[in-house]
Amino acid sequence: MSVESSASGVTPVTDPAVGQSGTTKVHTAAGQPGTTKVRPGPAADTSTKHLTPRAAHPRRNTRRWALILSEFLRAVLWIPLVIVLIPAALVFHLSIPLAAEAQRALARSLGIDAPSRRPSATARGAWLSSRVTTGEFWRQDLPLCLGSIVLTTIDFFVGFVGLIAASTSLALPFVVSPQRPAEAWRYSFTSFEQCWWFFPIGLALLAVVSMVFLAVGRLRGRFVTNLSTDPNSEEMQALTQQVGDLSRGRATLVDAFEAERSRIERDLHDGAQQELVGVTMALGLARVHLEAARQAFAANPVDDPSSPQDSTSSSDTSVVLTAASDHSPGEAADIATVLMPVLADIDAAQDRAEAALRALRETVRGVRPAMLTERGLAAALQELASHSTPPAACDITGDDAAISSPVATTVYFAVAEALTNAAKHSSSSDGAQITLVCNAFEVCAVVSDNGRGGANPAAPSATGLRGIIQRVESMGGTVTIDSPIGVGTTVTITAPTTPPWRD
Known part of the structure; x- marks a missing residue:
């Protein structure tokens, strides 16, 4: 409550009875009375904020009495339960799941967290007949039933002894008389005045029995909850979340990797490869011109003015012929001789440029073949088969349009590795056979040869085969290697058209 005073040095003295806005008398420093304005604050709220625990939590009290009543009923039904257990044990594989589900249903009716272990989509008969074959039957249902029997037995004996003693103590003061005396602890009671104190003892015994029933009910509730939920559910949820992440x-990395492959292939194809093609062509053109010059100086048209001239000679050749005519025959012959090593150097440079161009094309094909990007997996495998040594036969069935880029790249390089292994290790005189079968959901590639066989992915040197398996399994596919010794090797690669982590 905030207070505004009209005098300084005010010490407010508020009437405890005042709980609403108004004025309150205060004493100033001079002892004179003054007035203050009181604005209503939290203390001015006259609504009933302080409730008794019983009024604030009626459901909790109702649940307590429900637990006590349920345990009392279990104690009453203990003897019939024991009688039923004998025939139920003969069909325990059915009776135990039913009893466990009944325990869970009763616990749910009392507000206890005890979910049913039967999936909603599964028929009850099928679930009961197969429940005994699951681990949950032995880990949850059977312990739940055995524990319930033990707790019900405790209820029975506590209830039997406690309720008999309590009812006797409560009734004793009202039934004794001189004609019907009661004896206890060597004392004889003949009137209410002598044994009235048995009545509070009976009430205390009722309270003790109720507390025991309540404790057993709570223990049973926790027991049912723990045996009705999967102990690893939270871990499974966390693991599922981690798998999803x-x-x-992985999808992001694969997409980024494919994009980087395409970028590198495009840069090499459109950049360095085109420059090397230009250099090779320039060297070839320079050699043509130098060869024409060498021939012109070697012929020395001054010595033989009537020598025939090539009508198709270019203007550059005409210039060379004119320059050759300005020299003596000896000088022209010397110049022609000097040009010979230059021509040899140009030939060597052109050979090296062409070799570099071929190596670059192989590198580009190893990064990501342009044929795979432009025309798809089938065309890329046909090109791969034609470039293999010896050339491999390729049989294509189906349409490869549905194959995603990561799967197409994986299958292509797996087939390429299998062809490389066949060329290195099979000692086959014939080329390998590539078979590709495609549909809207799956792609299957088979690489076979008739070599010596004996391929073993577990061998320390079989890094190529292990690489094929790892590549294909990363796309959700499988690799089967059949390689009998002396018969040949067959590598079967199967993969979905779209990786499962893309769904």
């Missing part, structure tokens, strides 16, 4: 991360 990893799948999304």
